[in-house]
Amino acid sequence: MIKEISIKTSKDYFDSLRNRNLIVYYFGEQIDEPIDHPIIRPSVNAVAKTYDLAIENPEIASVISPFTNKRINRFLHIAQSPEDVVMQNKMQRRLGQLTGTCFQRCVGMDALNSLFSVTYEMDEKYNGSYHKKFKEFVVMVQNGGFVIGGAMTDVKGDRSLAPHQQNDPDLYVHISKRTNKGVYISGAKAHQTGCLNSHWMIVMRTIRLGEKDIDYAIVGAIPTDAKGITYIYGRQSCDTRSLDEGDIDVGNAQYAGQEAMVIFDNVFIPNERIFMNGEYDFAAMLVERFTCYHRRSYVCKSGVGDVLIGAAAAAAEYNGVEKASHIKDKLTEMTHLNETIYATGIASSYQSHETASGAYICDDMLANVCKHHVTKFTYEIGRLAHDIAGGLVATLPSQKDFDHPKIGILLKKYLKGRKEIPTENRVRILRLIENMTLGRNAVGYLTESMHGAGSPQAQRIQIAREMQVEFKKALAIELSGIKNNNSEKLTNKITDYFARVFSPPES
Numbered sequence: 001m002i003k004e005i006s007i008k009t010s011k012d013y014f015d016s017l018r019n020r021n022l023i024v025y026y027f028g029e030q031i032d033e034p035i036d037h038p039i040i041r042p043s044v045n046a047v048a049k050t051y052d053l054a055i056e057n058p059e060i061a062s063v064i065s066p067f068t069n070k071r072i073n074r075f076l077h078i079a080q081s082p083e084d085v086v087m088q089n090k091m092q093r094r095l096g097q098l099t100g101t102c103f104q105r106c107v108g109m110d111a112l113n114s115l116f117s118v119t120y121e122m123d124e125k126y127n128g129s130y131h132k133k134f135k136e137f138v139v140m141v142q143n144g145g146f147v148i149g150g151a152m153t154d155v156k157g158d159r160s161l162a163p164h165q166q167n168d169p170d171l172y173v174h175i176s177k178r179t180n181k182g183v184y185i186s187g188a189k190a191h192q193t194g195c196l197n198s199h200w201m202i203v204m205r206t207i208r209l210g211e212k213d214i215d216y217a218i219v220g221a222i223p224t225d226a227k228g229i230t231y232i233y234g235r236q237s238c239d240t241r242s243l244d245e246g247d248i249d250v251g252n253a254q255y256a257g258q259e260a261m262v263i264f265d266n267v268f269i270p271n272e273r274i275f276m277n278g279e280y281d282f283a284a285m286l287v288e289r290f291t292c293y294h295r296r297s298y299v300c301k302s303g304v305g306d307v308l309i310g311a312a313a314a315a316a317e318y319n320g321v322e323k324a325s326h327i328k329d330k331l332t333e334m335t336h337l338n339e340t341i342y343a344t345g346i347a348s349s350y351q352s353h354e355t356a357s358g359a360y361i362c363d364d365m366l367a368n369v370c371k372h373h374v375t376k377f378t379y380e381i382g383r384l385a386h387d388i389a390g391g392l393v394a395t396l397p398s399q400k401d402f403d404h405p406k407i408g409i410l411l412k413k414y415l416k417g418r419k420e421i422p423t424e425n426r427v428r429i430l431r432l433i434e435n436m437t438l439g440r441n442a443v444g445y446l447t448e449s450m451h452g453a454g455s456p457q458a459q460r461i462q463i464a465r466e467m468q469v470e471f472k473k474a475l476a477i478e479l480s481g482i483k484n485n486n487s488e489k490l491t492n493k494i495t496d497y498f499a500r501v502f503s504p505p506e507s
């Protein structure tokens with residue numbers, strides 16, 4: 001069970017992960033202490049960096065909680081102003097730069113913020129007590145300094161069917177039993193980022209629900225070591241390189257992401273930790289609020305992109321081609337794409353507005369545009385990194401060959417680039433590019449960019465919903481001189497999005 005602790009430093013954090021008796025499977029075996037597993041450890045280090053940054057740079061990664069008046073990690077803060085939302089993005093970019101991977105805490109931050117406003121509005125409609133209970137949960141995790149996982153994505157079975165229509169009811173997490181003390185849930189969540197590295201998991205809904213899905217309308221917080229949970233660790237490309245003796249072939253020996261499948265077999269959620277129970281009409285609002293925050297959280301990839309651009313620039317320099325105009329142009333293009341990701345995310349945050357609960361939320365249109373860029377631009381940045389790196393990024397011999405007394409000498413001779421650069425430096429940079437685009441951290445930089453917070457079509461649907469094409473048509477009709485009485489009325493119909501575009505920034 002969760003201990004009564006207050007985690008402040010990375011050491012506190014490492015200690016907090018021990019002796020939890022999680023049931024974790026990896027390579028067909030049960031693992032005793034995940035934190036000590038050499039493949040898992042780099043993902044723990046990435047989360048630990050979020051604690052280090054809060055100490056090294058409190059301005060960026062910590063904040064005073066309005067509920068406790070104590071300094072807390074920014075990942076646990078409920079945004080009280082547009083500035084708070086903007087600062088989340090700045091922290092995310094910095095952590096991307098420092099780790100070169102997914103540091104796993106954004107999903108929890110975005111779950112906390114979205115549920116804060118959704119529970120408030122649910123209570124307004126149904127006169128319930130979810131918001132009070134949720135606030136108590138927030139205060140508890142802020143005091144404890146805990147890591148929160150956001151468990152949204154169900155395994156989903158046949159995507160064309162609603163949860164209640166599935167052949168097997170467990171393909172979406174649902175209530176399996178109700179008692180007067182709480183509910184039991186069964187089912188599975190896929191791709192759960194940082195779940196073993198979290199202390200609490202907030203189970204949420206994946207999609208909008210209808211009346212017949214009422215047993216699926218359950219949201220609640222569960223300690224990650226609760227009885228009935230089994231974790232099956234996801235394989236990442238080249239993950240076993242973390243078992244290698246040396247630290248070169250792995251590319252980034254310190255940091256990695258983490259994803260696992262989480263299976264719930266009648267897991268208990270007590271009443272005080274239930275934040276939705278049957279209000280299926282609020283499932284869509286929760287999904288939309290969560291994805292609104294989470295899609296602009298993908299500015300983290302611009303921090304990771306900074307590392308990849310730096311690696312490509314170093315590779316060019318070590319090859320002696322850094323002055324070539326096409327190389328400079330490719331680095332400029334990578335930077336343009338990377339800053340476009342950041343620009344749309346941070347703009348979404350600057351255009352935050354207050355919800356009825358008092359928490360601030362970013363602009364949905366720009367959040368979706370940000371995430372949609374991320375689904376493409378990271379791949380293009382990776383492609384350009386491969387172009388600049390040359391074929392060695394995928395054909396280098398192993399560190400053992402470089403260390404071999406006979407062939408090592410040959411490799412160092414024949415894989416020399418610029419004379420003043422040791423061959424090992426060249427190899428290390430190429431391995432880092434490989435790690436970020438083909439290896440362990442490509443999961444975070446590429447696949448997560450594609451599917452995390454929803455696959456590309458999910459953003460296009462949201463952009464299409466909010467694009468106000470009738471308003472735009474009316475603007476054109478009016479200016480073109482076409483006589484149309486209706487268009488004049490429509491041109492003045494400023495929507496939420498444009499209202500934010502035209503109003504002065506909130507402070």
Ligand SMILES: Cc1cc2nc3c(=O)[nH]c(=O)nc-3n(C[C@H](O)[C@H](O)[C@H](O)COP(=O)(O)OP(=O)(O)OC[C@H]3O[C@@H](n4cnc5c(N)ncnc54)[C@H](O)[C@@H]3O)c2cc1C
Binds near residue numbers: 152154453458
């Ligand atoms: C690295 C990584 C980390 C992640 N971390 C988390 C996490 O921490 N927490 C969490 O909850 N989730 C997480 N996710 C899950 C992520 O949100 C999902 O991957 C995403 O929502 C897509 O779901 P899926 O993977 O099941 O793909 P699918 O839903 O199978 O999508 C595959 C394709 O099918 C299309 N499709 C799906 N359904 C339909 C339909 N009904 N009609 C038409 N087309 C459809 C999609 O648009 C897409 O093109 C993570 C994913 C990744 C890859």
